[in-house]
Amino acid sequence: MKRLIVLAVALAALGLFLAGCGEEKAGEKVLKVGTMSPLTGPYAADGNDIRQGAEIAVEVFKEAGGIEGFTNIEVIPQDTACDPKQAVAAANKLINDQVSAVVGAYCSSSTIPSSETLAEENIIMLTPASTSPKVTERGLPYMFRTCGRDDHQAPAAVKFMKEVEDVKTIFIVDDKTTYSQGLAEGVATAAKAVGIEVLEHDHVNQGDKDYSAVLTKVKSANPDLFYISLQNSATGALMVIQAKRMGIDAILMGQDAVYHPQLMEIAKSDSEGMYCTFGAIDKDAPKYKEFLSKYKEKTGNEPGAYSAYAFDSATAYLMAVKEAGTSDPAKVREALLKIDFTGASKQVKYQENGDSGSNYTVYKITDGKFVPYWNSLTGEKY
């Protein structure tokens, strides 16, 4: 009897699975957009923000009447877990699903290998979050980037330290990812160049929860500024809490991966006064307001750091397809390079190499919110 029940359940589950396949009807043309981001693992928060951002862009397009020539627009999310192997597998899965473009990935270390796989099939990739310079420096024709670059972020942060805070000594900690370490090294180099002394550049491991040892070092080194380059806002929050508890009174500064509402949610008042570099977002812009209300309506959450970039990446692609009237990659690329629009995150204008320029701003956490504090392009306070 027991076996029969188990068998019946297994068959029912199989039936459900089979019913899920074979939905596609012949003759219909569906525009398929894939997303690649870490939906599980330590970076799942940012990864889900990216997926939702892209989904909302598609929804906005559908509500506006869709794209001529296509019966539907579909989003196919894939999980990369910030792992290069899984990212390549996800890219292959999306190729099998016949997507014409991919929004993603999050970690530069998974964007770079998966973009090679996608490039073989001439699939357009627009990354909302990978800031490593290498992403657009390999000459891939279909690689685009909506966010900024690390080699712009590091000098912007150092310029702020020197000009605004008159910092003499800094202590740097990173967590050894391609992204965080690269950025931290960029900051160290830029700092030395302007005469700021780097007291120490230490590393922690991804997934650590206890930073007491390294923070004790920071405390005894007593730097003017403590630069936190971690790949995850939740671990960033842990470091901030522990730093405050240890009585470190240096200026705290983080970067774009730490920039996330989660930081204040976890660190609460301990994060007050901390600085973070992130692309400037004009929260009064109509496009941002439209995005924000849609995002809240659909997800019930505040948008995360990269939601707006993902929204803009998907929007730019859909606009280009509409403009070109086809999903043919060469024609869409041409249209993408012509596009110039005010998105939710920034003015989106792709350059020949796929970059769209950086506009890093220093934000200061005030009353539990990221408040724009200093503009790296103009060198002025807001």
Added chain:
Amino acid sequence: MDFEFFFQQLINGITLGGVYALIALGYTMVYGIIQLINFAHGEFFAAGGYMGVILISYLSAQGLHPYACLGISLVLAMGYCALLAMAVEQLAYKPLRQASRLAALLSALGMSIFLQNGLMLTQGVYDKAYPTEITSGGVEWGLISVSYMQMFIVSLTVLLLLGLNLLVFKTRIGRAMRATSQDKVMSALVGINSNRIIAITFAIGAALAAAAGIMVGLYYGSVSYSMGFVPGIKAFAAAVLGGIGNITGALVGGLIIGMVEIFAAGYISGEYKDVFAFIILIGVLYFKPTGIMGENVDDTRV
């Protein structure tokens, strides 16, 4: 200055070691009694952390005093994890008791993945923040600072350990546990219900892990669904280091792993701390495979 640096790291190390020791106890007890390495143990730690944040948030919303919230939540979360562990044991390990050890080990790994994903699906992928009003404050002497949270963790660890020792060496249940760990068949013949004793052992181990989960949540400010994995591995290393199956060994092993980690991070670099912790483990296994406290394994193991 150097002395202060050393002393501060010593305090950090004891705190971290205390947490590892509490988790290691569960590994060691379960191994001692049924020779099973319960890889799902780290997940009880995570589940305890989550239960703690849910209960503390709920109780403080009712206007209870923070310490009362903490106390009640601690007890309830420990009870919850004890029940969870007993259920897991019934479902995943008991049917395999006569099967090969490998089957039980794989079942444990599967359970670990299942529980972790269950936490992710029910609690979401975002970290959950603990209320901070309980945890702020501390004492400072010059450069050295000890937070109340660190004192709380260390004293609760000591208290729970003393309680466990009393239970194992001074009560009937404890005697039954020790007997079962020595010989299941013979102890069953003299009237000990070994299934019940095994269930109790799982429950106690998981309750201790839950307490560790809450303390870690409070100490570090947040919990995440994947938080059980790394401390689980470290605690396992601590249990092996101390001599798996040995309660005092788990404590000593936990403290050693915690100290080595903190001192490696403090004097060498943060990126090498895990390397050193595991080098010590390999060294001990090489020269003394039974672990540090491994000699009198027969009469003290549970």
